[in-house]
């Protein structure tokens with residue numbers, strides 16, 4: 001296993017023409033073989049024409065330009081409204097469970113993204129618990145130690161004991177997720193629905209339409225992409241939002257400055273994605289949270305197709321490359337004051353956000369880079385922007401009498417996506 005410890009090396013190895021054809025596969029893993037039938041999805045597939053096709057289809061649905069921006073807001077805002085209403089009712093409580101509230105809100109959005117339909121009240125509780133359980137079990141198995149044990153001794157899944165129990169639980173929850181999202185009545189709705197249009201339609205609807213003309217796109221692949229999105233679209237952004245709001249409570253002066261920027265530049269208007277350029281400090285805070293928390297610590301491993309040489313080291317074919325995003329975010333060789341929460345690092349002397357090609361921005365790569373970079377990057381960033389601006393415009397988030405977890409993410413729940421143990425707070429309505 002080779003750890004790539006700086007943004008410069010990660011970019012060189014994953015994106016430059018000298019390497020990229022041979023560094024963008026995925027290594028063998030228990031989940032790849034046993035849940036995704038050898039990588040019949042996006043996240044675990046090797047780099048091949050089919051993967052390119054699946055990524056392209058997903059991108060057409062997450063179309064965050066032109067009319068797509070408006071569609072995206074139409075998808076997110078009603079769900080943020082539900083959350084705002086819930087928070088408004090909690091303003092008299094000493095302790096409100098923000099972690100659970102984000103979880104439900106994000107699951108609602110995934111539901112619309114996949115199906116074009118808002119989650120119905122009668123199904124909500126069951127869908128929340130199914131998605132949460134599936135994510136928890138998946139995250140436990142994908143952790144390096146469990147994944148390796150099960151890859152080396154796959155028969156462990158068939159005998160009584162904790163490993164077998166975990167695998168059986170995952171299979172059961174996986175089936176439940178697919179049964180729910182790919183039920184024939186839901187798929188028909190996805191195909192036909194006209195009351196909501198996101199890009200070419202919902203992700204499932206778009207995949208089904210493609211499948212009508214492309215026999216290469218099998219049911220197994222559609223299942224794979226659906227579970228990728230349930231995993232990718234949920235635990236990553238959940239950890240990020242929890243982290244941002246935890247830091248807002250730990251650094252109330254940052255929270256106040258961000259709110260002042262919203263008040264001064266947007267006032268009482270509902271924030272929209274078009275406001276991003278008006279809010280440099282807010283953008284800088286979001287970037288700094290991604291750096292400071294580094295909640296996807298080791299990315300997703302890559303696999304080397306042929307022998308290569310990196311900076312004088314020979315890396316044999318079939319080696320696993322780990323993008324050590326955890327280290328790159330606080331590398332003392334890369335960052336000034338790496339252990340300080342310091343959003344100003346992303347602003348110039350006039351308070352403008354540094355351009356995206358500025359070296360400081362370029363070395364922040366929480367979504368990785370190149371052919372396998374996160375396909376949900378703009379989706380995740382836009383969603384975080386709307387949650388942060390809309391919630392902080394209306395409420396102040398205070399610690400109150402609640403005990404907050406450490407801001408050091410290495411003490412959080414250890415999974416593929418780091419996540420604080422809890423996030424309880426006091427919510428105060430802003431006048």
Ligand code: HEM
Pocket residue numbers: 042043044055228229232233234236237240296299300301323366367368369371372373374375376377379380
């Ligand atoms: C803050 C939120 C997120 C972060 C930090 C994040 C980070 C990452 C990282 C580091 C990778 C691995 C890239 C590589 O292999 O080099 C990845 C892959 C991926 N992400 Fe995300 N992600 C986020 C949100 C999302 C969302 C919202 C979705 C879906 C809508 C998503 C879907 C995926 C998928 C499908 C892949 C696999 C891509 C491939 O293998 O080709 N992610 N993400």
